[in-house]
Amino acid sequence: MHFNETLKNxxxxxxxxPIELVVREFGIDPKNIVKLASNENPYGVSTKxxxxxxxxxxxxxxxxxxSMHELKERLGKHFDVDSKNIIIGSGSDQVIExxxxxxxxxxxxxxxxxxxxxxxEIYAKQVGTKIIRTSSREHNLDEFYELYQKEHPAxxxxxxxxxxxxxxxxxxxxxxxLDKIDSDTLVVVDGAYMEYAAYKNASKHVTPKELLQKxxxxxxxxxxxxxxGLGGMRVGYGIASxxxxxxxxxxxxxxNVTTLxxxxxxxxxxxxxxxxxxxxxxxxxxxxxxxxxxxKCIEIIPSYTNFVTFLLKNNNSSTDVSHNLLKKGIIVRDLxxxxxxxxxxxxxxxxxxxxxxxELDKLI
Amino acid sequence: MHFNETLKNxxxxxxxxPIELVVREFGIDPKNIVKLASNENPYGVSTKxxxxxxxxxxxxxxxxxxSMHELKERLGKHFDVDSKNIIIGSGSDQVIExxxxxxxxxxxxxxxxxxxxxxxEIYAKQVGTKIIRTSSREHNLDEFYELYQKEHPAxxxxxxxxxxxxxxxxxxxxxxxLDKIDSDTLVVVDGAYMEYAAYKNASKHVTPKELLQKxxxxxxxxxxxxxxGLGGMRVGYGIASxxxxxxxxxxxxxxNVTTLxxxxxxxxxxxxxxxxxxxxxxxxxxxxxxxxxxxKCIEIIPSYTNFVTFLLKNNNSSTDVSHNLLKKGIIVRDLxxxxxxxxxxxxxxxxxxxxxxxELDKLI
Numbered sequence: 001m002h003f004n005e006t007l008k009n010x011x012x013x014x015x016x017x018p019i020e021l022v023v024r025e026f027g028i029d030p031k032n033i034v035k036l037a038s039n040e041n042p043y044g045v046s047t048k049x050x051x052x053x054x055x056x057x058x059x060x061x062x063x064x065x066x067s068m069h070e071l072k073e074r075l076g077k078h079f080d081v082d083s084k085n086i087i088i089g090s091g092s093d094q095v096i097e098x099x100x101x102x103x104x105x106x107x108x109x110x111x112x113x114x115x116x117x118x119x120x121e122i123y124a125k126q127v128g129t130k131i132i133r134t135s136s137r138e139h140n141l142d143e144f145y146e147l148y149q150k151e152h153p154a155x156x157x158x159x160x161x162x163x164x165x166x167x168x169x170x171x172x173x174x175x176x177x178l179d180k181i182d183s184d185t186l187v188v189v190d191g192a193y194m195e196y197a198a199y200k201n202a203s204k205h206v207t208p209k210e211l212l213q214k215x216x217x218x219x220x221x222x223x224x225x226x227x228x229g230l231g232g233m234r235v236g237y238g239i240a241s242x243x244x245x246x247x248x249x250x251x252x253x254x255x256n257v258t259t260l261x262x263x264x265x266x267x268x269x270x271x272x273x274x275x276x277x278x279x280x281x282x283x284x285x286x287x288x289x290x291x292x293x294x295x296k297c298i299e300i301i302p303s304y305t306n307f308v309t310f311l312l313k314n315n316n317s318s319t320d321v322s323h324n325l326l327k328k329g330i331i332v333r334d335l336x337x338x339x340x341x342x343x344x345x346x347x348x349x350x351x352x353x354x355x356x357x358x359e360l361d362k363l364i
Numbered sequence: 365m366h367f368n369e370t371l372k373n374x375x376x377x378x379x380x381x382p383i384e385l386v387v388r389e390f391g392i393d394p395k396n397i398v399k400l401a402s403n404e405n406p407y408g409v410s411t412k413x414x415x416x417x418x419x420x421x422x423x424x425x426x427x428x429x430x431s432m433h434e435l436k437e438r439l440g441k442h443f444d445v446d447s448k449n450i451i452i453g454s455g456s457d458q459v460i461e462x463x464x465x466x467x468x469x470x471x472x473x474x475x476x477x478x479x480x481x482x483x484x485e486i487y488a489k490q491v492g493t494k495i496i497r498t499s500s501r502e503h504n505l506d507e508f509y510e511l512y513q514k515e516h517p518a519x520x521x522x523x524x525x526x527x528x529x530x531x532x533x534x535x536x537x538x539x540x541x542l543d544k545i546d547s548d549t550l551v552v553v554d555g556a557y558m559e560y561a562a563y564k565n566a567s568k569h570v571t572p573k574e575l576l577q578k579x580x581x582x583x584x585x586x587x588x589x590x591x592x593g594l595g596g597m598r599v600g601y602g603i604a605s606x607x608x609x610x611x612x613x614x615x616x617x618x619x620n621v622t623t624l625x626x627x628x629x630x631x632x633x634x635x636x637x638x639x640x641x642x643x644x645x646x647x648x649x650x651x652x653x654x655x656x657x658x659x660k661c662i663e664i665i666p667s668y669t670n671f672v673t674f675l676l677k678n679n680n681s682s683t684d685v686s687h688n689l690l691k692k693g694i695i696v697r698d699l700x701x702x703x704x705x706x707x708x709x710x711x712x713x714x715x716x717x718x719x720x721x722x723e724l725d726k727l728i
Binding site for chain 1 (some may be wrong): 365375376383384386388399409413414417418421423425428434459460465466467468469486490547589593595598607608611613616617622623625627664
């Protein structure tokens with residue numbers, strides 16, 4: 001059977017290894033596995049959210065409120081924007097999908113950072129659009145602007161803080177860049193880790209409200225998968241001008257978020273104490289990573305997220321190191337597929353980090 | 365801002381009204397609302413499934429096992445097929461999306477029944493493919509074959525039992541039809557309501573195993589949203605030859621099913637007693653609909669599902685009838701958008717049906 005030409009260029013996405021897989025492959029007791037590969041919140045999910053969801057399991061037979069009225073109202077209040085400027089996705093991934101399918105096609109292009117979130121490229125390949133990359137590892141907005149002028153991309157993706165490197169763009173530089181982009185180019189500002197950046201350094205804190213007030217062509221993305229501790233529930237959102245939201249809505253399948261995911265996200269948004277406490281602990285623990293790296297003379301990229309990226313030296317292969325950690329039940333992300341000899345490690349709980357440092361110390 | 369041309373032809377899908385919306389619009393007490401619009405299982409969700417999900421709410425922070433190993437193994441066992449022939453979607457809707465994006469494009473066409481599940485058309489419009497429809501209300505496989513020969517569609521959708529009409533194709537006729545279709549044409553057999561048909565009449569019972577054994581070009585779809593009582597959790601599946609599954613996998617976004625949805629689906633599959641009991645009660649209650657229709661001299665389409673479609677007489681407009689029911693807090697589906705003066709009603713619990721008959725009796 002023949003399929004569409006575009007499929008030929010698509011490789012299946014390899015997600016961070018789940019605990020189940022490591023159990024199956026290496027026969028390690030699930031209790032001894034430390035998963036630091038997918039930037040989940042290591043402090044788990046707020047007990048208030050757990051209670052809210054547990055109290056509504058009898059509602060699983062009912063389709064969710066497809067208008068997502070309640071969640072959009074609460075998000076609107078949280079960000080001080082109108083709920084009509086919000087679209088909810090099955091993770092912010094899905095909003096990326098909508099944006100690419102709405103704007104990109106075989107005859108135009110998207111512009112992304114050299115090293116950045118893998119889903120931009122994956123969805124771009126689905127529509128067969130051209131993918132233009134910068135050359136620098138961290139976002140260099142001058143280079144973005146040069147390529148914008150030269151190549152006229154239909155979409156530009158700025159991931160700040162960036163995954164998988166952890167660096168963040170200065171807000172003032174971002175706004176200056178956006179000022180120069182024409183109104184027909186859709187700029188996606190992916191703030192999946194923005195809650196972490198906002199805590200660490202106000203100069204990196206970009207808010208959807210400010211973007212919305214100034215730019216009709218900017219789509220801000222956020223997620224409940226990271227600081228809110230709901231990676232498993234698949235809820236993200238896009239915030240933009242009405243015109244963009246209406247276009248994305250045309251591509252949204254009905255019931256794209258589950259009944260219990262809506263409940264969970266609504267409850268998570270109310271428990272800011274949990275979110276802030278998770279972030280605080282994250283940066284306390286991150287200091288240990290910085291100290292470990294300094295001790296080992298390993299370069300790390302200053303991180304505004306809940307993960308750190310260790311740029312390994314030539315005598316250590318990131319593939320070997322991550323594989324050897326895996327054999328000990330510790331899952332990290334090898335960045336060799338990004339052409340980096342680096343590993344990305346989610347900053348875990350104190351106990352998880354103890355385990356990691358103990359094993360990593362033997363390997364590098 | 366300009367968007368892709370294909371968006372111009374897409375209208376946003378209107379889902380069945382959720383209870384929340386009726387509460388907001390008409391100020392009716394949620395306790396008094398009877399929702400018979402979305403073909404959810406009126407007997408709710410199995411208590412075993414509720415317990416399984418409630419016991420794992422602490423896992424919401426973790427991304428799901430993206431290989432979906434456990435669910436695919438159990439589904440494979442249930443249908444006696446290899447798990448490698450299975451793909452899991454966020455509802456079977458999403459597998460429809462994968463199939464259309466894999467095979468349809470601007471230069472080819474899909475063939476669907478005159479009146480059928482709305483999502484085929486919606487996804488087809490996203491890729492700008494031509495949509496060919498039969499003329500008869502129920503599936504007429506002779507007409508399908510004529511159009512197949514004339515138009516050479518890349519995909520054919522057969523929905524059996526069909527939504528929103530409730531009729532089902534005879535298995536022998538279906539197999540005879542499939543025998544005549546060339547191997548490069550993908551035929552989707554959408555069995556979202558197959559558990560109901562299988563119970564009512566064995567001659568309508570199409571199994572993925574039989575399809576897989578005979579046809580490399582057939583994709584069977586099933587869902588946990590109906591008989592399994594998990595409409596809110598968004599889990600469906602496709603079963604087909606390895607080659608088709610591998611192609612669809614390229615279009616599957618990672619983590620497309622939530623952590624708790626996987627738990628729910630796995631537990632639901634184990635509780636066949638709940639499923640069978642729901643189906644049995646469904647057809648007991650359906651007799652009351654048949655009697656009501658006979659009494660009122662209303663034509664109904666013999667249904668192999670958990671809903672009935674009342675073809676109203678000219679003096680009753682389906683839009684008026686459904687709107688008047690809505691004002692009483694009873695939600696049914698007006699089929700005027702399908703060019704039918706008909707209403708589709710989910711067969712509810714005895715009590716829900718009492719309420720419906722009481723109000724409907726006054727209106728038609």
